[in-house]
Amino acid sequence: MVQSAQFAHSLEGWFGFLPLWGWAAISAAIVIYFLALPFGGLATYVERKIAADMQDRIGPNRVGPLGILQFLADAIKMLGKEDFVPKGGDRFLFNLAPLFVVVGSCTAFAVLPLSKYLIGADVNIGVIFILAVTTLIAPGILLGAWASENKWSLLGGLRAASQIVSYEIPVALSILPVVLISGSLQMGQIVDQQGWTLFGENPATFHFWNAFHNPFAFFAMFILFIGGLAETNRIPFDLPEAESELVSGFNTEFSGMRFGLYALGEFCDVFVMSAMVAALYLGGWHIPFLDIEKLGFALPTALVAMVHLTVFMVKTLLVVFVVMWLRWTLPRLRVDQLMGMCWKGMLPIAFINVLGTAVWMWVFKGQSMMQLLAGHG
């Protein structure tokens, strides 16, 4: 089996004249400036375009072809906006807050398995790393809300903190089935095991997508997705921003580029959550029923990396599309419904999923439904 490789290793292998830490820095810069930030910008445009389609409008169509440069126009507008800290506010925390949100969401891109040969940092604690780093967003929002000295902000910030913190638990418990199935926290390994090919022999470690490993994992995927929606403050869980009740919630006092950084961080977080669903449950870079590395002839690594990247992006962006679709489909929850759903609904189901997956693994000696169907010994 070919070992998966990190972005820095691949770059060193292809080009070579720099020390490895240099390539690590370059790979980080590439992922942040060519994936995370452009996604955050383009997502605002795509969201408006999808909203327009669903409401039978045209949407942004003036800046560039089909309005695709709208996000650049928005960025320039934000850069030109006057920016100040409200009089009673805490200036230091006010300045610090967007940093937490952006660092929290952008650093999580490090361990996303973009492709077998393009993982920014395939660290052995990958899954926990994502959970830990995206949690930085909660203090970022709370600090900003507190520092604004605004009642709307405070209410929004408190709601955000309690919501993110509550849904953290079902999310972590829904990742646990994957850890049980694959016996690893390393993103590269988790995704690699989800392969399956109809053309040739499947190694014993391959068990098709984790979502179809067993019925419990299938439900765990939905818990993870719903919890991810709540953690990223998306409708139907957008109580922290609830513009009909709280003006704009935690970012009421933020203007210009500071607000832009908040929005950017939130959209990057949506990408990270969708990528988690795609990587942990939907097979990551694997094309269903086809393994391009087992076709019988060897493809160049760079080509394989590109195909993997495309497949992974398609899966992730489909999940992102569902997130945006839900925004125009579901009404907002009430606060008591939100908490009740987390603690009384999703948490017990998540527990059952963990125990169910463990029992399945024990009874069927770790085999997936696919392997049982194929009659692996």
Added chain:
Amino acid sequence: MRLRVSTAVETGFIAVFWFMIISGLTVPLMLGVGYLLRPKGKNTRRKMTSYECGEEPVGSAWVKFNIRFYIVAIVFIIFDVEMAAIFPVAVVFKESIANGTVALVFSEIFIFVALLLIGLIYCWVRGDLEWVKGVTKFAPNK
């Protein structure tokens, strides 16, 4: 000249370090560009007040907030710490199926989950998970 080839895990953490540095530098960079471009108006008293839909703000916004947020945070910490303890057990679970210690590891996972479940039931019965407290039970006109 390279002195020593770093292992894959080391490279991973070096990359993580760079991700933090670069995303951390992006924020002052963007705000700095904004600082150069944006107009600097006079800070009048009205402009500097916090936004309350046009009303004059009454008092400080740093008010006492509801204790329920605090209870949620406490319940979260207990659950999260225990979650952190389940993960290492979950990692060795697959290995234990192969080497025959699965009963031990499974019972360990079961004990962890059972502890969490007992905690959840305790909070549930005590009413800590109810967001609206006593409205129906103790309403005076019922």
